[in-house]
Each structure stands twice: as C-alpha cells, then as structure tokens.
Amino acid sequence: MSDQHAQKQAAAQAALQYIEDDMILGVGTGSTVNCLIELLPKFRLKGAVASSQVTEDKLKALGIDVVDLNFAGTLDVYIDGADEVNAHLQLIKGGGGALTREKIVAAASNKFICMVDESKTVEILGRAFPVPIEVLPQARSYVARQLAQMGGEPVYREDFVTDYGNVILDTYDLDVSEPIKLEAKLNNIVGVVCNGIFAANQADVLLKASSSGVETLLR
Numbered sequence: 001m002s003d004q005h006a007q008k009q010a011a012a013q014a015a016l017q018y019i020e021d022d023m024i025l026g027v028g029t030g031s032t033v034n035c036l037i038e039l040l041p042k043f044r045l046k047g048a049v050a051s052s053q054v055t056e057d058k059l060k061a062l063g064i065d066v067v068d069l070n071f072a073g074t075l076d077v078y079i080d081g082a083d084e085v086n087a088h089l090q091l092i093k094g095g096g097g098a099l100t101r102e103k104i105v106a107a108a109s110n111k112f113i114c115m116v117d118e119s120k121t122v123e124i125l126g127r128a129f130p131v132p133i134e135v136l137p138q139a140r141s142y143v144a145r146q147l148a149q150m151g152g153e154p155v156y157r158e159d160f161v162t163d164y165g166n167v168i169l170d171t172y173d174l175d176v177s178e179p180i181k182l183e184a185k186l187n188n189i190v191g192v193v194c195n196g197i198f199a200a201n202q203a204d205v206l207l208k209a210s211s212s213g214v215e216t217l218l219r
Contacts, residue, residue, distance in 0.1 A: 003211060004117050004119060007117035007118065007209035007210060007211070008031060008032040008035050008081075008115075008117050008209065009035045010209040010213070010214050011032055011035075011115035011116060011117065011207045011208070011209040011214055012032060012033075012035035012036040012038075012039060012115060013039070013214075014115070014207045014209070014214040014216070015036055015079050015113055015115050015207055016036075016039060018077050018079065018111070018113050018205070019040075019043055019045075019077065019079075020043070020076075021043055021044040021045070022044060022045070022046050023045060023046060023076050023077065024045070024046050024047045024048065024049060024067055024072045024075055024076075025040075025045055025047075025048045025049070025075070025076075025077055025078075025079070026048070026049045026051070026075045026077060026078030026079065026080075026105045026106070026108070026109050027040075027048045027049065027050055027051065027055055027059065027078075027079060027080075028051045028055065028078065028079060028080025028081060028098075028102055028105075029050075029051050029052040029054060029055045029080065029081075029096050029098040029101075029102060030080070030081040030095070030096050031081070032081035032115045032116065032117070033055065033079070033080060033081050033115070034058065036079060036115070037055070037058050037059060037062065038062075040059075040062065040064060041062050041063070041064070045064060045065075046065075046067075047064070047065040047066065047067035047072070048064050048065070048066055048067065049066070049067050049068075049069045049072050049075060049078075049105055049108075050066050050101075051080065051098050051101045051102040051104075051105045052096065052097075052098035052101055052102075052163060053163050054096070054098070055098075069104065069105060069108055072108075074108060074109070074110060075105070075108055075109040075110065076109070076110050076111065077109060077110070077111050077113060078105050078106050078108075078109035078111070078112050078113065079113045079114075079115065080093070080102055080106065080112070080113075080114060080115070081093075081114065081115050081116060081120075082114050082116050082120055082198075082203075083095045083120065083129045083196075084120055084121075084122045084125050084126070084128070084129045085114060085116055085120055085121055085122070085203070085206060085208075086121075086122055086123065086124065086125055086179075087123075088179075088199075088202065088219075089114065089202045089203040089204070089206050089217065089219050090125060090179045090180075090197070090198065090199040090202040091114065091125075091197075091198040091199075091202060091203060092125050092126060092129055092131060092132075092176075092196050092197060092198070093132075093196050093198055094131075094132030094134075094168070094195075094196030095129070095132065097132070097134075097157070097160055097162050097168055098162070098163065099132055099134060099194055099195070099196040100134050100162065100163075100164060100166075100193055100194040101163060101164075102198075103194055103198065103201070106198065106201055107201050111204050111205065112201070112202075112203045112204045112205070113203070113204065113205045113207065114203035114205065114206050114207065115207045115209070116206065116207070116208055116209070117208075117209050117210070118208060118209065118210040118211075121208060124176060124177055125176040125179055125197070126174055126175075126176030127176075130155070130170040130171050130172045131152075131170075131171045131174050131176065131182075131186070131195060131196050131197060132157075132168050132169075132170050132171075132195070132196040133147070133154070133168065133169045133170075133171055133186060133192055133194075133195045133196065134162055134164070134166050134167070134168055134192070134193040134194045134195070135166060135167050135168070135169055135191055135192055135193060136166055136167075136191050136193060137165075137166060137167050138191070139190065139191020139192075140156065140167055140169070140191075142190070142191055143169060143189055143190075143191045143192055144156075144169060146189045147169065147171050147174075147189075150174065150185075151173060151174065151175065152171040152172065152173055152174040153171065153172040153173045154169040154170070154171045154172075155169065155170045155171070155172065156168075156169060157169070157170055164193065166193055176197065179197050179199035180199045180200055182197060182199075183195060183197040183198075183199045183200055184200070202219060203219065204218070204219050205217070205218055205219070206218075
C-alpha cells in the first residue's frame with residue numbers, strides 16, 4: 001500500500017466522527033471519498049445524497065439508500081475530497097468531473113468536511129492543477145476564447161461528458177491569487193455552468209493526513 005493511499009484512508013477514518021446514525025449524509029466523489037464509502041455500512045444512515053453517478057452506484061452497491069437532494073432538504077454534513085486546498089480552506093475540485101453536483105450538495109449542507117492527503121495542500125491555487133470548468137457543449141469554443149483572453153490555457157477534456165451532459169475545459173495558467181473574485185468572474189461567462197474553484201463556499205473543516213497523522217484545520 002502506498003503512503004498516499006494510507007493517508008487517504010486515515011483522512012477517511014478521521015471523517016467518521018462527523019457522521020451520526022439516522023442522518024442523511026452528503027457524499028462527494030474521488031479516491032479519498034471511496035475510502036470513506038467503504039466505512040459507511042457501520043452506520044445506520046437514513047440515506048445519502050451523492051455528488052456523482054459514480055458515487056451513487058458505489059453507495060447503492062453497499063445497500064445505502066440514495067436520496068434526491070430536492071427531497072432531502074438541508075443536509076447536516078457533506079464530506080468530500082479536493083484536488084488542491086490552500087490555507088484558507090479554499091479548494092480546486094473537479095478532477096473527476098463532478099464539480100457542479102459537488103458544489104450544489106456542498107452549498108445545501110450546514111457543514112462541509114474536506115479530506116485530503118498532504119500532497120493536495122498548496123500556497124496558491126491553480127499553479128499545479130488546472131481549474132476545471134463545466135461548459136454547455138454549444139458554448140465550448142466561445143468560452144475557450146474568453147478564457148484565453150483572461151490568460152488561461154483551456155484544454156478540452158476529450159471523451160468525457162458530465163452527469164449533466166456537458167463538457168469540461170481544464171484551464172491552466174489562470175491567476176487564482178484571488179479565488180473568490182475569479183470564481184465569480186468565471187461563472188459570469190455565458191455558457192459556463194460551473195467552475196471548480198470552491199472559494200465562496202469553502203470547506204468548514206479540513207482533515208489533512210500526512211505520514212505523522214491527521215491534522216484538523218477549521219475555517
């Protein structure tokens with residue numbers, strides 16, 4: 001087992017303290033979340049709201065009821081991972097392409113718990129990992145031109161379609177030194193559905209796993 005995978009497992013284990021029987025839990029998407037999903041059968045959950053079809057399938061395979069967010073109401077807790085996180089608990093997410101559903105479920109939850117291994121922590125977002133941007137298919141070229149004018153280098157994620165039938169532009173070289181401002185600016189481009197900067201609604205709790213243990217950071 002790699003040290004990184006062990007850290008992901010440790011972060012998932014630490015997240016269990018925020019889960020209670022009889023709650024409807026918001027569940028994210030990704031490799032660290034997969035470690036968490038494996039641990040969920042020990043709880044008597046009322047159900048779970050999934051942030052992607054992949055997660056939904058994994059939950060159902062374990063016999064966990066998947067609930068539509070429209071009927072679940074406000075969730076107590078949403079647990080997810082991240083591709084990058086800074087000291088302010090602002091994130092870049094969307095490497096798996098589920099950013100829009102993830103952002104919706106996070107916004108509909110009272111507490112957003114983020115689990116990462118130490119490789120995901122950065123000083124400034126977006127320097128090592130591109131900003132994923134979900135775009136309506138018809139607007140792909142137009143949005144790409146707007147992103148280029150902003151100094152970005154958009155790369156079309158080939159052979160991938162989101163759960164909502166849209167495409168992803170993984171955008172490199174954007175200036176993410178002011179994440180909240182850039183998040184809003186990107187969302188205002190016509191044709192953009194959502195972008196992978198989670199700054200306006202950043203994580204409330206960060207569980208950061210390293211070889212020396214799991215550190216808890218609060219917003």
